[in-house]
Amino acid sequence: MNKAAILHKPGWNYVYPLDRNTLKIRLKAAKNDLQEVKVIFGSRYDGKAPYNVKKMELVASDGLYDYFETSITMDDNRFRYLFYLSDGSEGIWFTEKGFSNIKPGKSFGYGEYFQYPVINEGDIFSIPEWVQDAVFYQVFPERFNNGNTDNDPDRIRPWGAKPESDSFFGGDLEGIIKKLDYLENLGVNALYLNPIFSSTSNHKYNIDDFYKVDPSFGNKEILKKLVVEVHRRGIRVILDAVFNHSGFNFFAFKDVRENGASSKYSDWFFIDNYPVKTTPPVNYDTFANDVIDMPKLNTSNPEVQDYLLGAAEYWLNEVDIDGWRLDVADEVDHNFWRKFRERVKKIKPNAYIVGEIWHNSEKWLQGDQFDAIMNYPLEMSVLDFFAYKKIGPGEFSNRLVRNWMLYQDRVNYSMLNLLDSHDTRRLINFFSGEKELMKLAVLFQFTYPGAPMIYYGDEVGIEGEDDPDCRRCMVWDIEKQDKDLYKYYQKLISLRHELIPLRRGDYQPIVIDEIKNTYGFLRSYEDESIVVIINNSPLSQKYTLAGNLFGYKKEISNYL
């Protein structure tokens, strides 16, 4: 037995409460090492044997590991437990103190068992249910639709011209309101808007006033109207919280620039010395390096925290948005995010909190900070498999499993699953224009657990290389829209709304075929099941489902 590879930890993604009397338990072992895994459990205040015994199921494998899971329920909510492991030749017990050939009995006392000391209500990770049913649509407001030419910035470029990093085109909130029919027809039921607060740039990631809608986008009343209108259509909307840094003309940074060390806001930023030098190399921390108009905020400073948390609360209270997407979320103080969660959820328990993190996000997804992240790790796996052909279905599956096993199930079902964004090239460009392959990736996106998100215009075939090219104007001329693609998206969206297994169902790979380059999986929810088999090869393939999966025989082809 490869004991050194066996992992269980008394918390995090290895044991967590589903409700006040149920724990989900996970154990990881080297691939193909264990034949039998059982969890033996009881109340931590009841020393009496025998305890309950439950078999743990092998639920997934990747290249290195097998993962075993089960859930255990008791009347009491104070657990202790240990594992029995067998590789066929050796059987051992596994406790908090390690491995033992002797079963820890009552005489071993409380010292040996793993403990889940109690399930308190506040320690159960609560994520809004609606996220699992959401199909998101990301709008970059400056480029979506110009609904009011009166508020246009000076010298806007003609709609549809090639965007440069400093171009303006006049998109605004009224423009979004005017296109809600379009979004409703497409079928999406959630919007994510890139930043809309007072800012000098077209992307507005350098915010000068966190309490003010940018005048070229509208004002608070128009935002309020937008939210009312989308809610009326059953659509939710989340905004972009850019709390890692401010803009150049943010009042506090202005004060520091003007008053130097004597500014009462000097601790709001990270200034190396005075006076503040605003030509590169600058003498203050910024987002990335030397981004002059994005001075990094000191989010460990309680004053800064109060200011930003106030803004987060303000927009929830004033216009009733449905959550926040958090920009550069992994460079902001963890304690800030804990307070953020508490204050946001207090105002709106159903608010969705989703961080922009491109990497392992375990530290933020334990229930005390975010609900989920923008699932860039999933995007990268999808692109490597479908677009770059860097990996086959086996490694694709391994990566999905590895990413899945980092989090609690409910987090995985609430991920914001995107394939591109304002920070990447356009999806069709990842595929070098090969639309049929892109469709496979989108099919996967819409049939995998987690809320899919469409980057505005992908559904009509907008192209674009890296920023700023990926931020081209939305194409409204129906002659220039890719109708085939639009219908494909529309159908997938409607299937996802219609078929609950796609939203809530278990996920189980059933085809991993390296030769045929085919990957298939089963989504099951109660008595409904859906099979998706994706042929990632240029050849036509035929599959017969093992064991007559659906109890009847029917040939399906080109369903979509």
Added chain:
Amino acid sequence: MNKAAILHKPGWNYVYPLDRNTLKIRLKAAKNDLQEVKVIFGSRYDGKAPYNVKKMELVASDGLYDYFETSITMDDNRFRYLFYLSDGSEGIWFTEKGFSNIKPGKSFGYGEYFQYPVINEGDIFSIPEWVQDAVFYQVFPERFNNGNTDNDPDRIRPWGAKPESDSFFGGDLEGIIKKLDYLENLGVNALYLNPIFSSTSNHKYNIDDFYKVDPSFGNKEILKKLVVEVHRRGIRVILDAVFNHSGFNFFAFKDVRENGASSKYSDWFFIDNYPVKTTPPVNYDTFANDVIDMPKLNTSNPEVQDYLLGAAEYWLNEVDIDGWRLDVADEVDHNFWRKFRERVKKIKPNAYIVGEIWHNSEKWLQGDQFDAIMNYPLEMSVLDFFAYKKIGPGEFSNRLVRNWMLYQDRVNYSMLNLLDSHDTRRLINFFSGEKELMKLAVLFQFTYPGAPMIYYGDEVGIEGEDDPDCRRCMVWDIEKQDKDLYKYYQKLISLRHELIPLRRGDYQPIVIDEIKNTYGFLRSYEDESIVVIINNSPLSQKYTLAGNLFGYKKEISNYL
């Protein structure tokens, strides 16, 4: 290479900040598997090769694993890194995405590297420095000294009589004040008092009023005087926060008992149905099972949180205590503890927060909740080695390493290292009266990292089996005190105060001798080193230190 056994996680005890530009990095591998471990690191915003390379040292091993560590520093505080691992025959790279035979280059992009996105001030785990210099003394106030007979409970028993679970002897706060000379002479510089708030029991773990000193112990003014007096002597004092449950006559529980479901405090507890039934089996959750006078508090309830946090703040503000010991800490809501930490540290950044947890405590010791725990896991290892002889020096060392590797170093140096308490039998009883063996354990306690704590009276030879016998009255009759033991403790305390390596020094085992049953270690701080070799056998042993450790030759025997 046993790849499945290799573990690094981008956070927790596997990578954490020491200051705003330095990370401590740890990697775990199967024992004797890796010959070379290097970390390759750079700024996450600088894609330029070559990155910095640093060798990671094998710092410890247990029965299953080797642990490699180093610290890395950059001008920037936003890190990305990967590992190079070699077992002598195979060399591989290890990133967030797994293992690779090809070095991830710039082309792999940001997707591959482990990330430590930024070191924010608020994410650095800050623990009061004084704890490392502390020698604690635990006082069970009802049994330490009766300083004022006017406040005695009715029917107190004669001082020194055998305690029953409901006995009273009249100990009080004035009694402690009167014995401060004694404590100062012993040399301790920190006190932990068992609960002192309004309660019907002698142990006062069933608190009826969290804002009031129990009248039989004194009042707020006397507590204030106690704190002033101990501070005047350079002694710190922490109190016992019993927040998992209240007492039977706590105003809110009284209200629920009287008004049933209509009580506005019904959500402060866990009541199955009404009316509240207070004879066993009771119909409400209690500490453990059916402990009638300890109804469990709903610490996820914001009202309960406010009440209890208010009490924690009250005693810090009113009498300037130096921290809190947290009773049944692992059965209280995590978010409650996060708020507790924030509010306590805001009032007194130097306050010590130490939880009562007998098990793996990783979930509480990441910087957002406690500073440390009462180190019961250490106690159990010490007893198994020195008292019960269940394990030899090898397994003793393995257990120390395993426990150590759960936490950040600074936590280990701030642990509250006890060998007995009001919840166990007396230390001498663990040793069945074999004082010379007990002395070995105490020697280890005082020379190991973490703050040692003496349970009142152990130093004068008080005996006692499990509760209530372990709560006997302090022996003040010097004829009945074990003077030899007292001097032994006094000497160890004074050595610990005198020799900084014992408090701050690195810890490195240097002798693990199964045959001779001997365990020795080196404590090094800057240019001072101390060697401790503990002969846990009945035979006399002689050791020659390898490599002329101290640069001179001197025979030492019976130093203590």
